Amino acid sequence: MNELTKFTGTEVGYYFICRKKLWWFHHGIQMETESDRVKLGKLVHEKSYERKKKEISIDGKIVLDWQADGVIHEVKLTDSMEEAHEFQLLYYIYYLKQKGVKGLRGQIDYPKLRQTQIVELTAEKESELERALQEMEKISSMDAPPEVEFMKICRSCSYAELCWG
Numbered sequence: 416m417n418e419l420t421k422f423t424g425t426e427v428g429y430y431f432i433c434r435k436k437l438w439w440f441h442h443g444i445q446m447e448t449e450s451d452r453v454k455l456g457k458l459v460h461e462k463s464y465e466r467k468k469k470e471i472s473i474d475g476k477i478v479l480d481w482q483a484d485g486v487i488h489e490v491k492l493t494d495s496m497e498e499a500h501e502f503q504l505l506y507y508i509y510y511l512k513q514k515g516v517k518g519l520r521g522q523i524d525y526p527k528l529r530q531t532q533i534v535e536l537t538a539e540k541e542s543e544l545e546r547a548l549q550e551m552e553k554i555s556s557m558d559a560p561p562e563v564e565f566m567k568i569c570r571s572c573s574y575a576e577l578c579w580g
């Protein structure tokens with residue numbers, strides 16, 4: 416394992432959504448469990464994959480929805496955070512590669528949309544991911560959350576009150 420694998424998959428996803436969100440979460444402030452949207456996501460996940468569902472937690476850092484034939488699946492509610500979903504799954508593949516499990520591919524399943532997206536850790540994606548992980552290291556070690564502009568997603572973010580009062 417290298418020093419870049421200290422983060423959880425959730426943190427990697429948050430980095431691509433909002434750096435401030437990453438900072439709050441990394442510093443132990445977790446509000447997502449209260450969000451109706453997250454509850455709905457869990458429900459979609461559970462109902463859509465009731466029969467096939469098999470979660471695998473590794474080192475308490477990454478949780479794979481299930482794995483079959485070398486493909487790691489990740490179930491998501493909508494494709495509105497596509498980049499975050501992609502890099503969260505790329506991180507799973509990267510993390511397992513550091514543990515010596517190579518040649519894995521990923522697939523994001525959007526059961527509500529009846530769509531799937533294949534994710535592969537190419538050399539370019541791996542470099543991009545490593546740059547993001549280095550940036551995450553800088554952000555998470557800051558004493559205060561980074562300044563960010565108000566975004567459209569802030570309206571539905573569970574941290575909105577904390578950020579914008």
Ligand code: SF4
Binds near residue numbers: 436563565570573579
């Ligand atoms: S409210 Fe906006 S700025 Fe604050 S954590 Fe959420 S997305 Fe980021």
